[in-house]
Structures are given as C-alpha cells and as structure tokens.
Amino acid sequence: MKKIFLLLAITAITASATAQKVNKADSTQLRNIFDVALLNGKSYDWLDYLSNEIGGRLSGSVQADRAVRYTEKELNELGLDKVWLQPVMVPKWTRGFKEYAYIETAPGRTSVVNICALGGSVPTPPTGLKTEVIEVQNFEDLERFGREQIEGKIVFYNRPMQADLIQTFEAYGGCVDQRYAGAMEAAKYGAVGIVVRSMNLRQDDFPHTGSMSYGDTPPGQRIPACAISTNDADYLSNALSLKPDLKFYFKQSCQTHEDVESYNVIGEITGSVYPNKYIVVGGHLDSWDLGDGAHDDGAGCVQSMEVLRLLKQTNYKPKHSIRVVLFMNEENGLRGGRKYAEEARLKNEKHIFALESDAGGFTPRGFSFDTDDANFKQIESWKPLFKPYLIHFFEKGGSGADIGPLKDGTVVLAGLRPDSQRYFDYHHAANDTFDAVNKRELELGGATMASLVYLIDKYGIKNETTEVKN
Amino acid sequence: MKKIFLLLAITAITASATAQKVNKADSTQLRNIFDVALLNGKSYDWLDYLSNEIGGRLSGSVQADRAVRYTEKELNELGLDKVWLQPVMVPKWTRGFKEYAYIETAPGRTSVVNICALGGSVPTPPTGLKTEVIEVQNFEDLERFGREQIEGKIVFYNRPMQADLIQTFEAYGGCVDQRYAGAMEAAKYGAVGIVVRSMNLRQDDFPHTGSMSYGDTPPGQRIPACAISTNDADYLSNALSLKPDLKFYFKQSCQTHEDVESYNVIGEITGSVYPNKYIVVGGHLDSWDLGDGAHDDGAGCVQSMEVLRLLKQTNYKPKHSIRVVLFMNEENGLRGGRKYAEEARLKNEKHIFALESDAGGFTPRGFSFDTDDANFKQIESWKPLFKPYLIHFFEKGGSGADIGPLKDGTVVLAGLRPDSQRYFDYHHAANDTFDAVNKRELELGGATMASLVYLIDKYGIKNETTEVKN
Structure with missing residues (x-):
C-alpha cells in the first residue's frame, strides 16, 4: 500500500513541477x-x-x-x-450552368427544389433526366430493393446526420458514404442518377456539394449525382410517401477536363x-x-x-x-x-x-x-x-x-x-x-x-x- | 515529508473514487x-x-x-x-421615434451616423441638440479637461472594449462605466449631452443600447445620452482630430413613464x-x-x-x-x-x-x-x-x-x-x-x-x- 502512495505522490509532484517549469x-x-x-x-x-x-x-x-x-x-x-x-x-x-431540379407529382404539377451537382459528377443529358425515385437510407437498402425495383430510377439517399452526436465531424463521417460512393453503388443496380441529402445538421435551403467517386465504374455506366438541401430532402421524402410514383427532374452540365x-x-x-x-x-x-x-x-x-x-x-x-x-x-x-x-x-x-x-x-x-x-x-x-x-x-x-x-x-x-x-x-x-x-x-x-x-x-x-x- | 505523500495520495484516491462512483x-x-x-x-x-x-x-x-x-x-x-x-x-x-444624428464639419456638410438612446435617458429638446464635442477615454479625462473645456459641449466617451481579453465579459466590465455613469459624471462639468462608443468588439454600424443611471443628478440637470456604432465612433474620432470644433447633432424623444x-x-x-x-x-x-x-x-x-x-x-x-x-x-x-x-x-x-x-x-x-x-x-x-x-x-x-x-x-x-x-x-x-x-x-x-x-x-x-x- 505504501508503495502505491509513494508512486501516486511522486506522480503528482512531477506533474506539478513540469507544469511550473514551463510556466x-x-x-x-x-x-x-x-x-x-x-x-x-x-x-x-x-x-x-x-x-x-x-x-x-x-x-x-x-x-x-x-x-x-x-x-x-x-x-x-x-x-x-x-x-x-x-x-x-x-x-x-467545372460545374457549368446552375443546376435545376423539380418534383413532379402529376403532369404540370411541379415544385422546384434546390440542388447542386456533386464534385466529379458527370452531367445529365442536355435536356435533363426525369424519372421515378426510390428513397433509401444506406447501401443495404439497395441490396434489399435489388435491381428489380431500382433499375431505371433515381436513387434518393436520405440518411440525415445524427444530431445527438456532440462532435459534428462524427455525424459527417456517419453519412458521407452516401455522397462519396452513392453513385457507384446505385449504378450497380441500374439506377440512372442519384440525389443525396445534403450533409447539413440544419434545416435550410442550401444544397451542399463535395467530392464523389465512381470507383472503377466504366465511363459509359457513370450516372449523374447531385445533392439536395435538407428542407427539400424532407419535402421530397414526404411527397414520396404520398405519391410513390412521382417523378424527379434534374439537369446539370458539369464536366471533368x-x-x-x-x-x-x-x-x-x-x-x-x-x-x-x-x-x-x-x-x-x-x-x-x-x-x-x-x-x-x-x-x-x-x-x-x-x-x-x-x-x-x-x-x-x-x-x-x-x-x-x-x-x-x-x-x-x-x-x-x-x-x-x-x-x-x-x-x-x-x-x-x-x-x-x-x-x-x-x-x-x-x-x-x-x-x-x-x-x-x-x-x-x-x-x-x-x-x-x-x-x-x-x-x-x-x-x-x-x-x-x-x-x-x-x-x-x-x-x-x-x-x-x-x-x-x-x-x-x-x-x-x-x-x-x-x-x-x-x-x-x-x-x-x-x-x-x-x-x-x-x-x-x-x-x-x-x-x-x- | 511522509505525511505530505500520504495526504496527496489520499486526495488522489478520494478524487478518483468519487469520479468513478458517480459515473x-x-x-x-x-x-x-x-x-x-x-x-x-x-x-x-x-x-x-x-x-x-x-x-x-x-x-x-x-x-x-x-x-x-x-x-x-x-x-x-x-x-x-x-x-x-x-x-x-x-x-x-420608451424610445419614441427613431433617433437621428449627424456630424457637421462645416455648415451644410453633414454625415449621418448611427446612434440610439441609452435606456433611461432623457430626450433631447424636440428640435435636437447641436454643439461641439469633446472626446474622452474615461472619467479622469473629464477631471483633466475640467468645466472650462467641457461646459456646453457633448462629451464623447470613446474607450473601446479591450480585444486582448479572452473573456469578453471582462472587456465589457472594463468599459461599461462610460455607458452607465457617463451622463451623470459629464453633467457635473456642465456637459449638455453624451455620446458613448457602443460596447461592441466588432467594427460595424449597429449602435448598442443598455441601461444608464443619473444617480442623484436633479431632474433639471439630466442630460441626454446616446450610443454610437463602433464604425461611427471611429469616424467621429477621426473627424475630431481633423476638425476639433466640428458639431454633433442628435435628436431623441425617449421618455420615462x-x-x-x-x-x-x-x-x-x-x-x-x-x-x-x-x-x-x-x-x-x-x-x-x-x-x-x-x-x-x-x-x-x-x-x-x-x-x-x-x-x-x-x-x-x-x-x-x-x-x-x-x-x-x-x-x-x-x-x-x-x-x-x-x-x-x-x-x-x-x-x-x-x-x-x-x-x-x-x-x-x-x-x-x-x-x-x-x-x-x-x-x-x-x-x-x-x-x-x-x-x-x-x-x-x-x-x-x-x-x-x-x-x-x-x-x-x-x-x-x-x-x-x-x-x-x-x-x-x-x-x-x-x-x-x-x-x-x-x-x-x-x-x-x-x-x-x-x-x-x-x-x-x-x-x-x-x-x-x-
């Protein structure tokens, strides 16, 4: 017991001496x-x-x-x-012209939403891309839905940053796979484009860009990828729950040189x-x-x-x-x-x-x-x-x-x-x-x-x- | 020596036991x-x-x-x-109508500046108050200048918050006497009004109000008090160094009920x-x-x-x-x-x-x-x-x-x-x-x-x- 006391005491004294020495x-x-x-x-x-x-x-x-x-x-x-x-x-x-997107719940019924191309994305066709949407939370969902339900659609990644994490970089780390690898993963199931919920803990109208990778996806199979603002991600998700066959349109002209x-x-x-x-x-x-x-x-x-x-x-x-x-x-x-x-x-x-x-x-x-x-x-x-x-x-x-x-x-x-x-x-x-x-x-x-x-x-x-x- | 060791050791053990117990x-x-x-x-x-x-x-x-x-x-x-x-x-x-103030460097040459009445201030005369300005850093300056140089003028308190203090409340504490007691102190030397640099560590155009006291100044001797934005405080100070006899005009209609x-x-x-x-x-x-x-x-x-x-x-x-x-x-x-x-x-x-x-x-x-x-x-x-x-x-x-x-x-x-x-x-x-x-x-x-x-x-x-x- 005495040895422990001595050790503790010496540690305490050393620590305080060090602190004082540099002080x-x-x-x-x-x-x-x-x-x-x-x-x-x-x-x-x-x-x-x-x-x-x-x-x-x-x-x-x-x-x-x-x-x-x-x-x-x-x-x-x-x-x-x-x-x-x-x-x-x-x-x-380069980003090209400002991106443009809307949700179409019925012919002629459209709501414009805020998007931006992800960095490194390919463009959409010049007239844009309009098709049905499938909402997922993660890559496991892709596997669960399978090619059958994903092919020809736009995959909408909507897993939000976790607000209960005190260090927000941890919350970012827990979400960013959707942005970085979302396109290459969705392409494997025949998706034609992806929309990613912005990595943002706040509800607002700003889309957040950031880097993405196609991995070893061959050039001909690369699909365009954009981010949507948190407000509009919620809006799209709600609209999908009411109208699962709604269509999403987006157009972007970004290019890699x-x-x-x-x-x-x-x-x-x-x-x-x-x-x-x-x-x-x-x-x-x-x-x-x-x-x-x-x-x-x-x-x-x-x-x-x-x-x-x-x-x-x-x-x-x-x-x-x-x-x-x-x-x-x-x-x-x-x-x-x-x-x-x-x-x-x-x-x-x-x-x-x-x-x-x-x-x-x-x-x-x-x-x-x-x-x-x-x-x-x-x-x-x-x-x-x-x-x-x-x-x-x-x-x-x-x-x-x-x-x-x-x-x-x-x-x-x-x-x-x-x-x-x-x-x-x-x-x-x-x-x-x-x-x-x-x-x-x-x-x-x-x-x-x-x-x-x-x-x-x-x-x-x-x-x-x-x-x-x- | 041993006693000290023992004491230190016990302290250390107690502290760590407490920490663990509540954990x-x-x-x-x-x-x-x-x-x-x-x-x-x-x-x-x-x-x-x-x-x-x-x-x-x-x-x-x-x-x-x-x-x-x-x-x-x-x-x-x-x-x-x-x-x-x-x-x-x-x-x-109550504040009454929006306050109005300008610096007049020559007849007809005026620049509007951003002010607000301090909370508890008396109003200016209905047509406002226009007179020369004396810039001070603190109450000691008042004493130094004396009634001779202050009487009939507007006292301009311009001591900024200290940017090198890490805790900004300390910087506030070091300045707020100008706002709280500035009018009662200046009135003792015959000042007719005061302008106080806003308690703000940033350079911008917002005047900052706050409470002030007349202490036991008799009602008839209370002088109107306003705050000026940090940008305009610097502007006024610079203008004064070029033109010490410039005039300052301000008008406020605040009232105590x-x-x-x-x-x-x-x-x-x-x-x-x-x-x-x-x-x-x-x-x-x-x-x-x-x-x-x-x-x-x-x-x-x-x-x-x-x-x-x-x-x-x-x-x-x-x-x-x-x-x-x-x-x-x-x-x-x-x-x-x-x-x-x-x-x-x-x-x-x-x-x-x-x-x-x-x-x-x-x-x-x-x-x-x-x-x-x-x-x-x-x-x-x-x-x-x-x-x-x-x-x-x-x-x-x-x-x-x-x-x-x-x-x-x-x-x-x-x-x-x-x-x-x-x-x-x-x-x-x-x-x-x-x-x-x-x-x-x-x-x-x-x-x-x-x-x-x-x-x-x-x-x-x-x-x-x-x-x-x-």
Whole structure:
C-alpha cells in the first residue's frame, strides 16, 4: 500500500513541477502571441481578400490561380527566409450552368427544389433526366430493393446526420458514404442518377456539394449525382410517401477536363539550430465553388500564414525550419498534400511536426493528435499554459487530410479543433462566405496554433534526435 | 515529508473514487438529457415564437406582457405541478421615434451616423441638440479637461472594449462605466449631452443600447445620452482630430413613464423528498427593444424552461422542488430578481441552488460558481461526467444578476458560461435576432444546465441539511 502512495505522490509532484517549469517564459510568450493576434492580427484582412476579392477557389480555376499569386505575394511581404511555389498537377472539374431540379407529382404539377451537382459528377443529358425515385437510407437498402425495383430510377439517399452526436465531424463521417460512393453503388443496380441529402445538421435551403467517386465504374455506366438541401430532402421524402410514383427532374452540365498545373504555396523561416528539420503548419487553398470558401479552408490558410507572422512579430527565432504550406486540391484529389510529402521524401527532409487547420474558423477548443504516447504526454503537460485561452481539448485522433501523407512513424501530426457545432451549416455550400467568420474566433485559432508550434519548436519531439533538454 | 505523500495520495484516491462512483447511473442520465435535447428539443421553437412572433420585450411594453402570457401558457402545457405569475412593479421607458444624428464639419456638410438612446435617458429638446464635442477615454479625462473645456459641449466617451481579453465579459466590465455613469459624471462639468462608443468588439454600424443611471443628478440637470456604432465612433474620432470644433447633432424623444405592473413567470416541479427546498433555474424575459432579444435573454428563458421539460422527459423525479423563473426587468431595474428573493424570504422558502443563463445562446463551455470551497469541490468532482459534451469550464466567479438577490451564505449560485466571443456583436443591438442563434448551440446549453440541476438535486449541496448520502 505504501508503495502505491509513494508512486501516486511522486506522480503528482512531477506533474506539478513540469507544469511550473514551463510556466513562466512560455506563458509570457503565449500571452505575447495572443496579444499580437487579437490587437494587431492580419488573418482577417487576408481572409477578406481571399473571400471577397477572389472567391471560391476550385482546383484548376482562375480563382485558385489568383489565390496562389496573392498568398505568394503576401508571404513575400512577411519577410520570410524563403517563399516558393511547388508545382502539382490537379484535376479540373467545372460545374457549368446552375443546376435545376423539380418534383413532379402529376403532369404540370411541379415544385422546384434546390440542388447542386456533386464534385466529379458527370452531367445529365442536355435536356435533363426525369424519372421515378426510390428513397433509401444506406447501401443495404439497395441490396434489399435489388435491381428489380431500382433499375431505371433515381436513387434518393436520405440518411440525415445524427444530431445527438456532440462532435459534428462524427455525424459527417456517419453519412458521407452516401455522397462519396452513392453513385457507384446505385449504378450497380441500374439506377440512372442519384440525389443525396445534403450533409447539413440544419434545416435550410442550401444544397451542399463535395467530392464523389465512381470507383472503377466504366465511363459509359457513370450516372449523374447531385445533392439536395435538407428542407427539400424532407419535402421530397414526404411527397414520396404520398405519391410513390412521382417523378424527379434534374439537369446539370458539369464536366471533368484534363488535369492542369497548379501549386502549393510554401513559405519558410529557416531554423537557427536544426535548419534541416521541419515543422509544417497549413491549410488548403482550394475550396468548393458555391460559396467563397471562407471557413473551408480560407480560414485555415490565413491562420497558418498568421502563425509565421506571429512568431516573427513576437521576435521568436525558431530552432527548426518552420514552413507554412497552403496545399492545393484537398477537396477533390489531395494532390497537393501528396506532392508535398513525396518531394519531402525525395529531398530527405526530416519533418518532426505538422499541424493542419481545416475545420472552420470558429472558436478554437484544442487539438487532435496523431502521435505516440510519449509525445502526447509531453503535449498534455502544456495544457496549463493554454488554460487562460480556454483551450482544453487535447485528444488523440486524426490530424488533417493534407498532412496525412507525411506520416512516417515519427512525425507528430495534429489538427486544430475549433468548436464544430456550426461547421456543417456552411460546409461546401453557398453560405460558406466571409461574413460567417468572426474575426476574434479566427484570430484565436491562429494564436492557438502559433502557441503549439512555438512549444514544439522549443522542446522538440520525443523519440527523435532533435529533442532539446530544457 | 511522509505525511505530505500520504495526504496527496489520499486526495488522489478520494478524487478518483468519487469520479468513478458517480459515473455510471449519472452518465446514463446525462446522455439521456442530451439525446432528448438534441433530437427532440423544444427550446428553439419557443425562441422562434418569442423572437419572431413577439419581438423585443422591454419592461412595461405590450411585447413584455405578451411574453408573460405566452410562456405561462407553454409552461402550463408541460404539465408542471404549479405555474403562476408573480406580480412586480417595473419601470417603463420608451424610445419614441427613431433617433437621428449627424456630424457637421462645416455648415451644410453633414454625415449621418448611427446612434440610439441609452435606456433611461432623457430626450433631447424636440428640435435636437447641436454643439461641439469633446472626446474622452474615461472619467479622469473629464477631471483633466475640467468645466472650462467641457461646459456646453457633448462629451464623447470613446474607450473601446479591450480585444486582448479572452473573456469578453471582462472587456465589457472594463468599459461599461462610460455607458452607465457617463451622463451623470459629464453633467457635473456642465456637459449638455453624451455620446458613448457602443460596447461592441466588432467594427460595424449597429449602435448598442443598455441601461444608464443619473444617480442623484436633479431632474433639471439630466442630460441626454446616446450610443454610437463602433464604425461611427471611429469616424467621429477621426473627424475630431481633423476638425476639433466640428458639431454633433442628435435628436431623441425617449421618455420615462410611471411604473407599471408586470410579472415574473414561475413554474415548479414539486420535490418528492424535500418539497420545501428549492432549486431555481432562470433567465430574464424582458429584453431591450432594438432587436428581438434572442440571445439576451430569450435564449436563457427557453433553456430554463427546457431544463424542466428535459427532467420530465427523462422521467427524473426530483427530490427538491425545481422552479423555472423567468425574471422580469433585468435590463433596466432588476425588479423581478429582487421581488422573487424578497418573497422567498417572506415565505421562508429555503433555496439550495440557483442557476441563471444570461450570456447568450452560444455553445456552452461550463459554469461559473458563487459558492464555498466544499460545494465547489463537489461540483468539480462531476467534471468527468461533462467531458463527453466538451463542457470543461468550472470556475469560481459571478452567477447572474437576477439570482444575485437570493444570496444568503448557503445557497449555491451559478451562471451558465457559453462561448463569449460573439456575444457582444449582438448584445443590446438591432441584430440580436433569432437568426443569430444556432439551434444546436442553444440546445446544448439547455442540456448542460439540466445536467447540473440533476446532479445538484440528486446529491444535494454541502453545509446544508439536505445533503444526501449516496
């Protein structure tokens, strides 16, 4: 029994000593970072330009190209040690004219509904597609109904996001198979098109786009896919229960083109002690085309740029090289993330830490870490430093899509975790616009990221030769 | 040294045993509460009605009266054990026609600016007031400038909220003296009116009203007071630096009337074990008149109503009597809060706990507690129960204005603490409307409150005879 007491006591004392040890210099540095971010931040102005002067930045678009040039210029103005563009070939898909759809309950009795093509979808025939609808909740339903009941019809996937899940990304994860694989699965049963309930926890009129895949469906068998707003999904479902043989019409002219050249935008502060060891902070510069991509992921880009600016403004000289990477093509290809990791491997660039912000510009709550116990424990010991900023969420879990390809068994990966309650109100929809981002919330996110980058740079990571004893 | 180890060890073991002991049944109950709130909540519909069908509910207004009748009816429909109205005399102040103001830099060169009368202000003369302006940051500036430079002028208080404070209520606390006491202080130096920079952390065009006091300034010496939007405050300040003798014109026709009768709306589930011991949960039913009072404090009212509904829906039979109290007149008098406490004392009603929600319908982060160490420690031991709901903030501090008068040395007082970053974007302004409230965020707040009420009811409070051994 006494041994247990002793052990517990030592643990308690160690924990508090660690907390105290990092407290003074580090808490001053964190305070400085937050002060500069909140009193003299740049991220909101950058986001204003990206959103309101450039707009939606779908890979391969003129807007994506303008965003590359703009952020390159702005990074150059920060006086970093290096700024460059990393070429990468990206897919190009265009939406064409605005989609149009209606429900026809009897000849001449039609109600227009709000849809948008899913990213990567083929078009409908030029005159549109009109046929009966079969509503399903999941792929098991397809099997249950079988070709007999599905062939020649439009499959309507209507499984909603689960409102009782506190973390809305879990609710998204539980639904997104309908959007991503719905067309390829329905095509197997002879469906001629699909309509997917928007991934949105709110009842409203915005259809939400997003990527989809045909898998290995041969080109001739690919069927057009669109998303319908949550209000109209309910309307369609109700109409179907009253009139199972109603018809649904939709028309879209989207197209996939040849791949085009684009760029990751990269800026670097070269490390004073370990110039060849890298810390990456980033977001993705491309966005969907319906809104202006302010939350997804303009916010993450400008916060990442701000991290380097905040370190400079607070006169912190990093030991490791710190890079901001604005990845191209997260939304419909992940080519930028893959390219960055590939080149890093070719050049034998040792990455110790990568942090992505791609969950909206909302009040930050903390981080999710993809790392081992030793590193997680070290990071957890910094929690008291973050408490004054109400940053409390430090959990193991995923990080970010663009930095995922860097995973190599030693690099510590992390994702900023902002409050997620409103994220899917805007995600991939026309209302993901600048006015939906609050300046302070955005700035707090950038400061929170800069604080973690500072701590990782100062103390290094565990199980890696760059570890620095304090 | 050994004694310290032993003490630490015992503390650690006790803490972990407590956490485990409450875990199972309680975590199930909390999960049930959150499920009902998120899947089948009523609070958002109630708020829709209060905001969109009734609107701003200033004390003594027709809307305030309609809100009393509506909430009484809705509480009756919940099947509570008792629902009643508690009469209370409240002040009645009306805004009159829309205020009008401009800056005149030269005869005929005017720019209209956005202002609103402060609550309780006297009107300007019917033709308005036009004179020179002196800009100050605080009351010390008044003393420094003296009667010589202030007499006959309009005093312009322009100290902004501090953006570097993480908790925005602190920034508000650091500024609100300008609004509350600005007129009485300026009048001492012969000012003829005041203009106050809106208590808003955002740059926009909304003027923010709020209560003010003339203290013991004799009626004949009371000067009119208005708030100006943050954008126009900057504009006025810049204009003054270029043209110190510019003139400011404003006109407002607000009026204070005789007190009128109004009501606190009260509903009760009578306790099964301690029917004469009370738990109160509440918000204030009155609001300012510019918006529809959705965040301040329609949200707190419907969340408080929802607490009782959630307990009923989850089939929880409280040991103590649990009351929802919708207080009247928090904004400009606190008469409802005082009246409730006064009657509770007269009737010798022992209150063990009171919880107020009056900080907006944003994502809840936790609670602030006005209580002793023993109770705070017990409440802290429940933190693990709240972790799945991302509720992490448990601190000592203030509670709520309406429940403050209940303070008696034993009652535990608490305030819900939602994310505060956006609160002052809407506070007391025309944009405090239903559409600024997110359904999930509102519902999470109600569920968080119900969870705490459930735990307090089940385990009782410390230093009080109702304490229940588990």
